[in-house]
Amino acid sequence: MTGTIAPAPQRTRLLGSIYAGNAASVLDRGLRATRSSNWVVMLSGVFEPIFYLLSLGIGLGQFVGTVDVGGGQVSYAAYIAPALLAVSAMNGAVYDSTWNVFFKMKYGRVYEGMLATSLGPLDVAIGEILLALLRGALYAIAFMLVMQALGLNLSWTALLALPAIALIAFGFASLGMGITSYLKTFQQMDWVNFVLLPMFLFSATFYPVTVYPVWLQWVVEALPLWHGVELVRGLTTGVLSWATLGHVAYYLVMVAIGLVFTTRRLRALFLS
Amino acid sequence: MPGPVIIARALTKSYGEFRAVDGIDFEVATGESFGLLGPNGAGKSTTMRMLSAVSTRTSGELSILGLDPDQHGPEIRARLGVVPQSDNLDGELRVRDNLIVYGRYFGIPRRRVAEKADELLAFAQLEDKRDARVESLSGGMKRRLTIARGLVNEPEILLLDEPTTGLDPQARHLLWDRLFRLKEQGTTLVLTTHYMDEAEQLCDRLIVVDKGAIMAEGSPASLIRDHSSREVLEVRFGSDRNALVAERIADVGDRVEVLPDRVLVYAGDGEAALREVIGRGLDPITSLVRRSSLEDVFLRLTGRSLVE
Amino acid sequence: MTSTAASARPRRYGALYVTEHRLRLVRSWRWTFIATTLGNPIIYLYSLGVGLATLVHTAIPIGDGREVSYLVYVAPALIASAAMTAAVEESMFPYLEGFKWNETFFAINSAPITGRQIVDGTTIWIAIRVVPTTIVYLVIAALFGAVTSAGAGLVVVIATAAGLAMGLLVSSYTATIREDRGQMAIIMRIIVMPLFLFSGTFFPLESLPIGLQWIGWVSPLWHGTQLSRVVAFGLAEPIWLTVAHVGYLAALAALGLWRTRAVVTARLDR
Numbered sequence: 001m002t003g004t005i006a007p008a009p010q011r012t013r014l015l016g017s018i019y020a021g022n023a024a025s026v027l028d029r030g031l032r033a034t035r036s037s038n039w040v041v042m043l044s045g046v047f048e049p050i051f052y053l054l055s056l057g058i059g060l061g062q063f064v065g066t067v068d069v070g071g072g073q074v075s076y077a078a079y080i081a082p083a084l085l086a087v088s089a090m091n092g093a094v095y096d097s098t099w100n101v102f103f104k105m106k107y108g109r110v111y112e113g114m115l116a117t118s119l120g121p122l123d124v125a126i127g128e129i130l131l132a133l134l135r136g137a138l139y140a141i142a143f144m145l146v147m148q149a150l151g152l153n154l155s156w157t158a159l160l161a162l163p164a165i166a167l168i169a170f171g172f173a174s175l176g177m178g179i180t181s182y183l184k185t186f187q188q189m190d191w192v193n194f195v196l197l198p199m200f201l202f203s204a205t206f207y208p209v210t211v212y213p214v215w216l217q218w219v220v221e222a223l224p225l226w227h228g229v230e231l232v233r234g235l236t237t238g239v240l241s242w243a244t245l246g247h248v249a250y251y252l253v254m255v256a257i258g259l260v261f262t263t264r265r266l267r268a269l270f271l272s
Numbered sequence: 273m274p275g276p277v278i279i280a281r282a283l284t285k286s287y288g289e290f291r292a293v294d295g296i297d298f299e300v301a302t303g304e305s306f307g308l309l310g311p312n313g314a315g316k317s318t319t320m321r322m323l324s325a326v327s328t329r330t331s332g333e334l335s336i337l338g339l340d341p342d343q344h345g346p347e348i349r350a351r352l353g354v355v356p357q358s359d360n361l362d363g364e365l366r367v368r369d370n371l372i373v374y375g376r377y378f379g380i381p382r383r384r385v386a387e388k389a390d391e392l393l394a395f396a397q398l399e400d401k402r403d404a405r406v407e408s409l410s411g412g413m414k415r416r417l418t419i420a421r422g423l424v425n426e427p428e429i430l431l432l433d434e435p436t437t438g439l440d441p442q443a444r445h446l447l448w449d450r451l452f453r454l455k456e457q458g459t460t461l462v463l464t465t466h467y468m469d470e471a472e473q474l475c476d477r478l479i480v481v482d483k484g485a486i487m488a489e490g491s492p493a494s495l496i497r498d499h500s501s502r503e504v505l506e507v508r509f510g511s512d513r514n515a516l517v518a519e520r521i522a523d524v525g526d527r528v529e530v531l532p533d534r535v536l537v538y539a540g541d542g543e544a545a546l547r548e549v550i551g552r553g554l555d556p557i558t559s560l561v562r563r564s565s566l567e568d569v570f571l572r573l574t575g576r577s578l579v580e
Numbered sequence: 581m582t583s584t585a586a587s588a589r590p591r592r593y594g595a596l597y598v599t600e601h602r603l604r605l606v607r608s609w610r611w612t613f614i615a616t617t618l619g620n621p622i623i624y625l626y627s628l629g630v631g632l633a634t635l636v637h638t639a640i641p642i643g644d645g646r647e648v649s650y651l652v653y654v655a656p657a658l659i660a661s662a663a664m665t666a667a668v669e670e671s672m673f674p675y676l677e678g679f680k681w682n683e684t685f686f687a688i689n690s691a692p693i694t695g696r697q698i699v700d701g702t703t704i705w706i707a708i709r710v711v712p713t714t715i716v717y718l719v720i721a722a723l724f725g726a727v728t729s730a731g732a733g734l735v736v737v738i739a740t741a742a743g744l745a746m747g748l749l750v751s752s753y754t755a756t757i758r759e760d761r762g763q764m765a766i767i768m769r770i771i772v773m774p775l776f777l778f779s780g781t782f783f784p785l786e787s788l789p790i791g792l793q794w795i796g797w798v799s800p801l802w803h804g805t806q807l808s809r810v811v812a813f814g815l816a817e818p819i820w821l822t823v824a825h826v827g828y829l830a831a832l833a834a835l836g837l838w839r840t841r842a843v844v845t846a847r848l849d850r
Contacts, residue, residue, distance in 0.1 A: 041762030055777035346692035350586035360683035377691035379589025
């Protein structure tokens with residue numbers, strides 16, 4: 001830097017090369033792109049958890065009866081509904097931060113264009129994550145309305161499920177984007193699904209983890225989705241404990257790690 | 273001289289009301305290098321698809337290798353090589369596998385197709401790319417691979433739709449060189465282009481097409497002789513003055529054309545024409561004397577520029 | 581060489597060359613293929629057949645006063661579902677690739693291969709893709725103790741047929757797609773997913789409200805699943821219904837094949 005150029009404000013000392021405080025412009029671009037693309041595709045994402053709820057909650061529910069949650073008994077539909085909510089937050093965030101981001105990196109070259117302006121990698125990361133969150137929030141609200149109509153929100157604390165969903169989506173989106181930056185081909189994208197499927201089925205989604213041998217319980221309880229499912233389930237059924245705070249803490253750490261990781265990756269990829 | 277390998281009579285293709293190809297007649301002789309020259313949208317690609325025996329004609333007659341493509345598509349295609357306008361290579365296969373897979377479609381036994389693939393890789397100068405992914409190839413390499421693929425069945429006729437469009441000059445010359453070799457080996461070439469230099473380089477004979485119809489036919493030299501003067505003088509007087517000045521020099525050569533940025537004077541002796549223009553007290557900003565080209569033929573025939 | 585000699589082999593074997601082409605493409609994703617073929621059955625059978633079964637207290641009635649365990653009940657349905665999912669995937673991507681992404685169908689058609697052969701060869705490929713998936717699934721199901729009779733071997737044939745019926749219907753649509761605007765995601769979310777959930781997969785169709793039961797009746801998956809249960813553990817149903825399952829699947833497959841061939845042939849002649 002030569003003396004003729006005014007020094008940057010102090011704030012940017014720390015984040016100056018990576019953050020221009022303008023994530024909103026990235027979000028704005030994302031919203032415009034969404035509006036010009038096929039809205040039916042976006043809308044179709046709402047139905048997936050609802051189909052699961054109707055099929056398993058109502059159909060299979062007749063063969064299951066009630067399930068124990070923190071000592072109380074709840075209907076099977078009330079048991080799986082919060083889990084499906086958490087899963088849809090995960091899926092939405094992962095979809096947005098993997099497939100979507102993969103296309104933008106590989107084919108759209110959207111990021112190269114963005115980073116050629118004054119935007120930094122952290123602006124891009126936060127903007128994309130906010131977009132994923134917004135979409136996740138829409139899905140979650142729709143699903144919670146269905147839950148309300150079916151009488152599956154058992155406590156006022158269900159209202160807190162919405163910020164919880166945002167936190168879960170934030171965690172997956174921030175980590176997912178960094179992981180996507182390593183992927184080179186479509187085939188590698190399949191591996192993302194290969195990790196998500198067992199997590200979806202095993203994380204106390206459809207039955208308690210106590211059916212597993214102890215070692216497998218530990219594995220499941222180390223994975224993020226289990227914490228998300230338990231967090232949301234506690235809120236919609238009103239069965240809260242200190243563990244609830246533990247789940248929140250898990251996601252706060254995940255968000256922090258994800259943001260640092262993704263920002264570093266974007267900087268290494270585009271600004272080196 | 274053997275008979276024609278392609279005969280088209282009143283060949284027409286319509287899409288709804290739109291006549292993409294409107295009753296064209298031509299013949300292509302064995303071993304000939306035949307070109308279709310025209311701007312985008314002239315109906316060249318549609319004609320090529322009909323010649324490839326994949327697109328059925330709306331009316332008229334068409335005979336390829338003595339057969340009717342509507343009845344004998346697969347028989348004809350077994351003896352054709354096709355290089356389409358866009359390289360429809362299989363991006364998920366490696367370079368050599370593209371050739372092998374394609375050869376198999378002609379029923380060539382596996383071992384022979386493997387040998388053939390190596391031979392074609394050498395011809396296309398892609399030996400060191402044999403195991404590369406297609407996506408990693410440059411535009412010129414993809415084009416050469418598509419041409420190599422079109423040769424896998426040792427075709428009697430090779431059809432090339434815009435073979436060098438979008439390539440840099442070096443890649444074009446390399447490609448022309450490969451096509452010359454094929455011509456020397458006796459392969460009949462049919463190609464479309466909107467580059468006059470390409471048509472002049474590669475074609476023994478060509479038709480100039482516009483809006484689905486044939487405007488002229490002949491060898492490049494005879495077309496220039498018949499439809500243009502020997503030389504062309506290009507003069508610029510500034511965009512606002514060109515049209516005005518053109519009136520004052522209308523009688524200098526055989527003919528004058530006014531383009532947005534310059535005036536063309538067609539004359540047997542370009543230098544003499546330039547002296548005459550200056551002699552009339554006009555002072556062009558720039559001037560250039562060159563030989564007539566197919567571009568001038570096209571301008572003469574249609575009143576429009578070939579590349580817009 | 582005369583024309584007939586040059587084109588004799590492609591005329592006869594053209595469809596198989598198309599299949600051979602698809603098989604060569606597997607090389608680039610063989611590890612995902614192996615991992616999903618082995619992993620999915622283990623994950624689904626363990627979580628749904630074993631884990632979920634702990635909540636399903638009652639055995640599932642299968643008619644004539646007989647009952648089976650939940651694991652035995654869902655296994656044939658999971659196999660049929662896996663066949664459907666694989667068949668649908670392969671009925672989407674090859675057609676978009678062929679017409680849109682790489683335009684390979686136009687290249688293949690420039691060789692002496694017809695549109696009909698392209699469809700037939702792709703369909704043979706789909707069968708080749710689905711059969712090992714169902715066989716591996718069946719073997720793993722047997723290891724879980726979910727297979728109770730030798731007749732269950734027929735599930736491979738039935739599941740593949742149901743997958744093809746569904747796949748061919750899907751390809752008769754995907755072959756028409758001119759612009760990729762996320763139609764495939766919609767097919768997966770609004771057709772495949774509900775069929776998976778509402779085709780009597782996890783519980784007898786009759787347990788659903790009547791307003792949702794029709795999904796099963798029109799679903800090739802339900803017909804394939806019920807037929808699989810008949811051969812796997814002797815699900816009791818009237819003979820006319822069994823005949824209807826077979827007839828319905830055959831009719832859908834024939835319809836889908838005919839439409840797909842027509843669409844592809846027309847689209848190649850541009």
